[in-house]
Amino acid sequence: MSDDYAITFNLIDVDKDGRISATELVGLMDVLGQPITLEAAQAGVEKLDKDGDGLIDVEEFGAFLQR
Numbered sequence: 001m002s003d004d005y006a007i008t009f010n011l012i013d014v015d016k017d018g019r020i021s022a023t024e025l026v027g028l029m030d031v032l033g034q035p036i037t038l039e040a041a042q043a044g045v046e047k048l049d050k051d052g053d054g055l056i057d058v059e060e061f062g063a064f065l066q067r
């Protein structure tokens with residue numbers, strides 16, 4: 001596993017459950033200075049979510065960054 005995106009992932013994963021939720025994505029975009037709504041975050045999660053659990057795991061996140 002490449003550690004670069006794992007480190008980024010851990011920064012976004014505030015509650016450390018190993019998954020990025022829509023709520024955590026909202027927090028990330030706030031930090032980046034590009035606030036989004038929870039609805040937009042949920043749509044974003046759906047795009048990255050390959051296994052359909054409604055959350056982004058580190059593999060799904062890595063696949064997104066390496067596109």
Ligand SMILES: [Ca+2]
Nearest residue numbers: 013015017019
């Ligand atoms: Ca989390």
Ligand SMILES: [Ca+2]
Nearest residue numbers: 049051053055
């Ligand atoms: Ca998923």
